[in-house]
Amino acid sequence: MNAFILLAVAESEGQVAQIARTFGVDWSHLIAQIISFAIVCAVLYKFAYRRILAMLELRREQIRQGIANAEKIKAELDKTESQRREVLAEAHAQGVKFIEEARAAAARVQREETQKAIATAEQIMAKAREAAAQDHDRMLAELKREVGNLVVQATTAVTGKILTAEDQRRLAEETSKQIMA
Amino acid sequence: MKITKQAKREAKQLYRLCLVNGLLDENRVRGVVQRVISAGERDCPSILAHFLRLVKLNYAEHTATIESTVPLPLDLRTTVQTELTQRYGPGLTTEFIERTELIGGMRIRVGCDVYDGSVRARLEALAKSF
Numbered sequence: 550m551n552a553f554i555l556l557a558v559a560e561s562e563g564q565v566a567q568i569a570r571t572f573g574v575d576w577s578h579l580i581a582q583i584i585s586f587a588i589v590c591a592v593l594y595k596f597a598y599r600r601i602l603a604m605l606e607l608r609r610e611q612i613r614q615g616i617a618n619a620e621k622i623k624a625e626l627d628k629t630e631s632q633r634r635e636v637l638a639e640a641h642a643q644g645v646k647f648i649e650e651a652r653a654a655a656a657r658v659q660r661e662e663t664q665k666a667i668a669t670a671e672q673i674m675a676k677a678r679e680a681a682a683q684d685h686d687r688m689l690a691e692l693k694r695e696v697g698n699l700v701v702q703a704t705t706a707v708t709g710k711i712l713t714a715e716d717q718r719r720l721a722e723e724t725s726k727q728i729m730a
Numbered sequence: 731m732k733i734t735k736q737a738k739r740e741a742k743q744l745y746r747l748c749l750v751n752g753l754l755d756e757n758r759v760r761g762v763v764q765r766v767i768s769a770g771e772r773d774c775p776s777i778l779a780h781f782l783r784l785v786k787l788n789y790a791e792h793t794a795t796i797e798s799t800v801p802l803p804l805d806l807r808t809t810v811q812t813e814l815t816q817r818y819g820p821g822l823t824t825e826f827i828e829r830t831e832l833i834g835g836m837r838i839r840v841g842c843d844v845y846d847g848s849v850r851a852r853l854e855a856l857a858k859s860f
Contacts, residue, residue, distance in 0.1 A: 659771045695859030706835060708849055710801070712834045717800050720835035724847030725806070727811045728838065 733776040740773070741780035745788075753821040754788045791841040794824045798836045799848075801828060814840065 569576070712720075732740075744766070748758040762781070766774055794814050796802070802810070811824050818840055829837075834851035 678731075694860040697857055701857045705850075705853055708853075709830070709833045710848075712799075714800070717834055718803065718806065720847060720849070721798060721802060721806055724836040724838060724845055725810050725813060727845045727847060728810070728817050 731776055731779055733780050734773065737773045737776040738780050743785060744777070744781055745784040748785075752819070753792070754785065759785060792818075792822050794818075794822055794840045795827060796824060796836065796837060796838050797827045797829045797848075798831060799828070799830055799832045799834050800820045802826060802836070810836075810838070812836070 568574075736791070746764050747760055750753055750758070763778065766778055767782075771777075794811075796807075796810060807826065811822075814822055816825065822840070831850060833853070835846075835848040835850075835852075837848045838845040
């Protein structure tokens with residue numbers, strides 16, 4: 550290697566040597582530093598850089614998995630949201646249906662109860678009319694009986710006094726005719 | 731008193747013996763009663779009880795009770811007796827009774843038959859009709 554360096558140096562000694570001298574380059578120091586730098590680079594590459602790269606790769610993988618998980622979670626969330634909306638819509642539809650059924654049932658019950666109430670009221674009215682008619686008939690019969698009894702009593706009290714002998718004979722003859730009838 | 735069928739049958743036979751032309755003969759009745767009593771049989775009381783019942787029925791069937799408010803004129807009495815005789819046959823005994831509660835008219839009862847033309851009966855029928 551030194552031979553190549555020496556050869557290169559010899560070939561380009563003209564301008565390079567002149568530039569190196571201008572900038573104060575010490576070739577031995579430079580080479581030593583290059584060698585030491587290469588050693589440092591090799592050590593760093595072997596013991597630090599590869600681990601850092603592995604760690605970076607691991608981090609990158611984790612980030613990629615995190616992003617994938619986040620996307621999956623987002624998809625799941627979207628799916629869940631859509632399912633929630635569907636469930637809500639279905640629940641709303643069922644709620645509306647239940648409300649309609651409840652309204653229909655309430656209307657039907659109301660109609661039935663109204664009809665029952667009307668029938669009951671009509672029955673009560675009919676019974677009341679019947680009872681009133683019966684009371685009227687009973688009172689009329691009682692009145693008729695009372696008046697009749699009064700008439701009979703009055704007639705009983707008066708008839709005996711006003712009947713003449715002719716009347717008595719006529720009545721007796723009427724009874725006598727019944728025998729041969 | 732329990733009257734057996736045998737006693738009823740015997741009482742009925744005795745009752746038939748007392749009938750003359752369909753009419754009850756009082757002398758025969760008295761004679762039958764005296765003979766039954768003198769015989770002193772064990773069924774004597776029950777026979778006489780049923781015999782008495784038959785005689786009472788016969789008496790009721792041949793007795794006309796005529797009730798009126800005022801005394802009936804003789805011609806009307808005769809008419810009534812004649813009509814009753816025509817209706818129920820001879821041997822009918824008539825009784826005339828005055829009852830002011832009849833108010834007016836006449837009421838005749840022969841056995842179970844009643845001819846009621848009194849004012850009281852008419853008023854009672856009128857009261858029942860109310």
